[in-house]
Amino acid sequence: MDSAAVYEQSQLYREIEIPFSFAEIFFSRTDGRGKIQSGNEVFQRISGYSWSELAGKPHNIIRHEGVPRAVFWLLWERLKKGLQTGAYVKNKSKDGRFYWVYAIITPCEGGYLSVRIKPNSGIFGVVQAEYSSLVRMEAEERLSPAESATRLMARLSALGFESYDAFMATSLSAEFSGREENLQRQPRxxxxxxxxxxxxxxxxxxxxxxxxxxxxxxxxxxxxxxxxxxxxxxxxxxxxxxxxxxxxxxxxxxxxxxxxxxxxxxxxxxxxxxxxxxxxxxxxxxxxxxxxxxxxxxxxxxxxxxxxxxxxxxxxxxxxxxxxxxxxxxxxxxxxxxxxxxxxxxxxxxxxxxxxxxxxxxxxxxxxxxxxxxxxxxxxxxxxxxxxxxxxxxxxxxxxxxxxxxxxxxx
Ligand SMILES: Cc1cc2nc3c(=O)[nH]c(=O)nc-3n(C[C@H](O)[C@H](O)[C@H](O)COP(=O)(O)O)c2cc1C
Structure with a gap:
């Protein structure tokens, strides 16, 4: 396929969400700068890349423009301080389709670990709407990532979250419990x-x-x-x-x-x-x-x-x-x-x-x-x-x- 055809196809695909099940968990490990060192089969399969295409690449290889820059700015600010971080992330597969995950990224020896589950809670719906309006504001007002992060924090506060940690705790436990329920497991x-x-x-x-x-x-x-x-x-x-x-x-x-x-x-x-x-x-x-x-x-x-x-x-x-x-x-x-x-x-x-x-x-x-x-x-x-x-x-x-x-x- 020539590059024009690939482009055309990815435009067609961009509205399509890749299905995956609640049971599937994504895993990847990066070095200190976010270059992929390791991953699991779910990550490789859903992202649509072969392992040789993923290994050693920056994790933004699957970055989707639907995630505000503020989110990654906040993520790296926290990671640099050695803090575990959770965030909703929309990713783009090789063919242009998308999938949403709740990503947990944590510092480990020599870099970072990430485990990601399928989100489905009420908070997820709210966050999707917030991301859309923040992406628009970032473009229209040419916000720097730091300025945009300030906006995001103000929105979280208006939604009743005391801090980013409060948002992370509430959203992860909602996603985790919802997932357990979907998998018909006993609640923890x-x-x-x-x-x-x-x-x-x-x-x-x-x-x-x-x-x-x-x-x-x-x-x-x-x-x-x-x-x-x-x-x-x-x-x-x-x-x-x-x-x-x-x-x-x-x-x-x-x-x-x-x-x-x-x-x-x-x-x-x-x-x-x-x-x-x-x-x-x-x-x-x-x-x-x-x-x-x-x-x-x-x-x-x-x-x-x-x-x-x-x-x-x-x-x-x-x-x-x-x-x-x-x-x-x-x-x-x-x-x-x-x-x-x-x-x-x-x-x-x-x-x-x-x-x-x-x-x-x-x-x-x-x-x-x-x-x-x-x-x-x-x-x-x-x-x-x-x-x-x-x-x-x-x-x-x-x-x-x-x-x-x-x-x-x-x-
Ligand atoms: C362990 C780890 C996992 C990451 N997972 C993702 C991911 O699934 N999707 C994503 O877009 N960025 C992910 N990132 C963040 C990327 O490194 C990057 O900051 C982001 O894609 C924004 O890229 P950009 O600044 O080039 O726009 C991850 C970072 C780390 C350290």
């Missing part, structure tokens, strides 16, 4: 528990942020109240005392919250990383085991690749377990922090009542409004703290269940 209890931990951690963080934002919104109310109390003279003395006390207490709450927020972010991040590593280890374990049945590829030594995968999956499982023990400790200290904040909040409640009585007695409009603002802040603190307590006890319960499941599940 450990992963199911991680899936419960993730939203609890998000709720905990959201509640802490809500109190922090409330503090910022109403920060100047006590000061304003003090000024107005001064203008009233003698009669405003009680209001002055109330506003000073209120200020002291709300500042203490805010200070306590800073440490709490940091710890909550840490816990949430640890849960995300743990869930991602655990699901990764399951996929790696499965593909390592499947090498036994797979047809040999000239130049690929299955035993070597199995060794890479087995070593890594054991490390990842160990890391996920270790991080859970850390979470248990953090959750204990959360409880103490929240108890202290609750003590301060009950002080606020008492002052609130005094404020209400005094402002009723004075019947000065502006003072009344300011006292109402203080009441609004106190409501935010109260409801935020009760959300935190609920999320905290859910986290504690599920973490201990997870540790239990770890010790019984045959991982």
């Amino acid at each position: 209890q450990t992963l199911a528990l991680y899936e419960r931990l993730m939203p609890s951690a998000t709720r905990l963080l959201a509640a802490a942020r809500q109190i922090s934002e409330g503090y910022l919104t109403y920060r100047f109310v006590p000061l304003n109240l003090l000024v107005h109390a001064g203008q009233i003279g003698e009669a405003g003395a009680a209001i002055a005392t109330i506003s000073t006390n209120y200020n002291t207490l709300s500042e203490e709450i805010e200070r306590g919250l800073e440490g709490f927020l940091e710890a909550a972010i840490r816990v949430s991040q640890t849960i995300n990383v743990g869930a991602f590593l655990l699901a990764t280890s399951y996929v790696q374990q499965e593909i390592a085991a499947s090498f036994r049945q797979e047809a040999a590829i000239e130049g690929v030594d299955h035993a070597t690749e199995k060794n890479y995968l087995n070593q890594q999956q054991l490390t990842y499982q160990g890391e996920a377990l270790k991080s859970l023990t850390g979470i248990e400790q953090e959750l204990k200290s959360f409880f103490e922090m929240v108890s202290e904040m609750r003590r301060l909040a009950s002080g606020l409640a008492a002052i609130r009542i005094m404020g209400k009585v005094e402002s009723g007695r004075l019947s000065v409009g502006v003072v009344k409004d300011l006292i109402m603002d203080l009441e609004a802040f106190q409501d935010i603190v109260q409801s935020g703290l009760s959300d935190i307590l609920q999320a905290n006890s859910a986290l504690k319960l599920d973490t201990s269940r997870l540790l239990e499941a770890y010790s019984t599940e045959d991982v």
Whole structure:
């Protein structure tokens, strides 16, 4: 076929998706610059290249223009820092057809490993739409990959993902569980528990942020109240005392919250990383085991690749377990922090009542409004703290269940 005919055919093929089954897992290993060193039969067959055409080539040999540059920019930024990374990737086969995978890329000795499964979750649909609009923006606005990555992160945040790690954890566990279901396998209890931990951690963080934002919104109310109390003279003395006390207490709450927020972010991040590593280890374990049945590829030594995968999956499982023990400790200290904040909040409640009585007695409009603002802040603190307590006890319960499941599940 001459090159014009090849081009014509690939144009025809570009709309066609290559089918493959949920049971099939792609594998490849690259050097430090992303040049293909090894792979499995699934990768070779679906990509449509012979092994000799793939070996030693940069992995972008199967790059599809439907993936925003931002995705690969983020991928390499993370890989350079030694961080495991997950992403939805659309690939192009030799004849121009495409296929989607959920790719997990992890650093290994001398380069990187990649295992890829068939995606099918609701998140996948959302991501496909996001990729299309980002590819368009990259072209129309001539965005640099870094600028485009900032846009992608903003979109993920708008979709409710705290960080790229949160997105990776949620998307991989959704894809992994969906795949298990499609293959009619029993769900992994450990992963199911991680899936419960993730939203609890998000709720905990959201509640802490809500109190922090409330503090910022109403920060100047006590000061304003003090000024107005001064203008009233003698009669405003009680209001002055109330506003000073209120200020002291709300500042203490805010200070306590800073440490709490940091710890909550840490816990949430640890849960995300743990869930991602655990699901990764399951996929790696499965593909390592499947090498036994797979047809040999000239130049690929299955035993070597199995060794890479087995070593890594054991490390990842160990890391996920270790991080859970850390979470248990953090959750204990959360409880103490929240108890202290609750003590301060009950002080606020008492002052609130005094404020209400005094402002009723004075019947000065502006003072009344300011006292109402203080009441609004106190409501935010109260409801935020009760959300935190609920999320905290859910986290504690599920973490201990997870540790239990770890010790019984045959991982
Ligand atoms: C282990 C590993 C696996 C990769 N797998 C893919 C892949 O399946 N598809 C892809 O387009 N890029 C993959 N990449 C990323 C490519 O190296 C490259 O960054 C990407 O194709 C973008 O290429 P470009 O910058 O030339 O556009 C992989 C990288 C590594 C390290």
